[in-house]
Amino acid sequence: MDTYSADVIEIDSEHFLRFKVGNDELKIPITKDEPVEVKKVFNSLILKLKKGSFKFSIKEEENGDIIYHVAKEYIEQLNSELDDIYKELEESDLLEPDA
Numbered sequence: 001m002d003t004y005s006a007d008v009i010e011i012d013s014e015h016f017l018r019f020k021v022g023n024d025e026l027k028i029p030i031t032k033d034e035p036v037e038v039k040k041v042f043n044s045l046i047l048k049l050k051k052g053s054f055k056f057s058i059k060e061e062e063n064g065d066i067i068y069h070v071a072k073e074y075i076e077q078l079n080s081e082l083d084d085i086y087k088e089l090e091e092s093d094l095l096e097p098d099a
Contacts, residue, residue, distance in 0.1 A: 002054040008071045015067050017074060019056055021048055030070060046085060050096045053086045055079040 004021050008030070016027040019041070026041045048054070056075050061068050089095050 002052065003057050004054055006056040006058045006071070006075055008058075008067055015071075017071050019045075021045075021054070024048075028074075030067065030074065045082065046089075049082060049086050049089060050094060051098065052095075053083070055082060 015031040019026040
């Protein structure tokens with residue numbers, strides 16, 4: 001299982017959870033509601049799961065703010081969901097042959 005990095009970035013006063021998956025960079029807004037963008041990121045992650053299992057990690061911050069703690073919890077939930085989806089893809093024989 002690969003582990004990719006995630007971090008919180010700020011763009012124009014909005015916070016995003018940024019995922020680095022290989023050469024790709026995906027961003028989920030965490031301070032505004034953009035369901036279409038979130039859906040696009042999840043679809044991309046599912047396509048990547050077909051190539052092999054992975055999870056995300058975020059650098060520990062001892063004195064992280066509320067945004068950091070929301071992002072950390074989000075990543076924990078996302079990792080659990082990614083694991084479940086990977087198992088379903090495997091059981092349904094939907095993984096790519098190289099996986």
